[in-house]
Amino acid sequence: MITSNKKINLDLNELFQLAQKPPVYSKGTKVFWQESHIAKRVLDVHLDPYSEKASKRAETIEKEVTFIAEYLNLNDEQAVIDLGCGPGLYCEKFYNYSKNITGMDFSCNSISYAQDSAKNKNLNIKYIHNNYLDMQLQNCYDAAFVIFYDFGALLKDEMHVLLDKINNALKPGGYFVFDILTPKYYESEEVKSNWYIEVGGFWNPAAHMVLEKNFYYPEESASLYQILVVSEIGNIDVYRIYQTFFTLPTIKSLLEQHNFIVKNVFNDLSGTTFDETSKTMGIFAQKVR
Ligand SMILES: C[S@@+](CC[C@H](N)C(=O)[O-])C[C@H]1O[C@@H](n2cnc3c(N)ncnc32)[C@H](O)[C@@H]1O
Structure with missing residues (x-):
């Protein structure tokens, strides 16, 4: 009442x-993600293994990490960064493949949860509290991830900024792996x-x-x-x-403007074969220069 x-x-x-x-x-x-009252509620939703509202279900995360790690042949030699890592659900799973994992997020709440969780589990994951649109990293990573349809949640000019930032942060031939929603x-x-x-x-x-x-x-x-x-x-x-909803031609064209080439497309990041009726796409794009 x-x-x-x-x-x-x-x-x-x-x-x-x-x-x-x-x-x-x-x-x-x-900004939704940065309001402290909302951030606390969102963290609970992230941590619910059966919810699909803030992160995917735990079972889906497991499948995606396995597929991405196998696709990239991920090992300790490779450095990867998860942009918008939230509470580190993906970073902790990727740590099973490479010990060179970084997560970046601008939510204080999520990053401090991720840091505490890694410490408690003795995982040497680096977490950076930062807006990824401001990152200044050059030639550091073999792969960068933006997962849970967050790329399409950016404003149009932010998408251009982020693609340039990721291109700079990747080593030559590095991969940008992300998922998006389609008009379907x-x-x-x-x-x-x-x-x-x-x-x-x-x-x-x-x-x-x-x-x-x-x-x-x-x-x-x-x-x-x-x-x-x-x-x-x-x-x-x-x-x-x-x-923003993308078709394969529209995302290819946007990536090409920022010196990426689409190497593979799937219906999702678990590697389901691509078909035109899918509501989602998982993209593996490579930096060309
Ligand atoms: C939908 S959640 C997904 C989290 C994580 N990728 C997952 O799937 O579990 C989006 C995350 O991106 C973060 N985020 C959104 N925009 C960001 C930005 N510009 N810089 C850094 N983090 C950002 C939010 O704080 C939030 O933790």
Whole structure:
């Protein structure tokens, strides 16, 4: 029950403006992964081996690590970096193949969990707390990973920045391994337009109202899941979570602009044979120069 007796000072005009479809790739006022209240809730979801909301299921992670490690013939000679590593679920599994594993993430909560977990298990994994769009690494890694459809969650200009950063960070011939969603995924998604009021939920620890809606931008083949969180004093936080959907030709063309060539494509990172009807793709791209 909501017991607050604070007077709400809500600017309905602002709310009305925010509820309209925004220009594609315009940012919200808050970054989902970096809000401390949300980060704590997200960490619990990452660690649930049966949930597919923040990380894939434990069984899928195991299959993907096995396939990627075998594909790359991963061994101690090879250095790899997992970008957006979260609490280190993949890094710890990759450590069975190479002792030269680095994870990078900008969530304090996830990185400190990953560091503690590695220490407790006596795994010598290097974790870096950093925004991967700011990384300044040159010629260090044999492979870089971005896993759980995070590449498509970037804004368009961020995708270009990240591809350049990864190209710089890789050694000649190094691999960029990642997964993305295809337009088939979007076609199967439900249109969401919903509101609710709660106390101490996912988005805010106090009483708040949530207005959530998704929008589609056919020209960019992108969708937006927008969440407006109205606090008990009438502040409105705006979260915008985009996803860009790729076909094989569109991702190939983007990678080529950044000196990568697609060596192999699968339906997923477990190595399922590629077919045009898949909602996801697992890409193994190689740095050409
Ligand atoms: C969907 S989770 C996936 C985590 C991990 N790859 C997995 O599959 O278990 C996305 C992660 O990427 C991180 N992330 C998103 N954007 C980032 C950025 N620009 N720099 C560093 N980390 C980022 C988030 O903090 C979050 O931990």
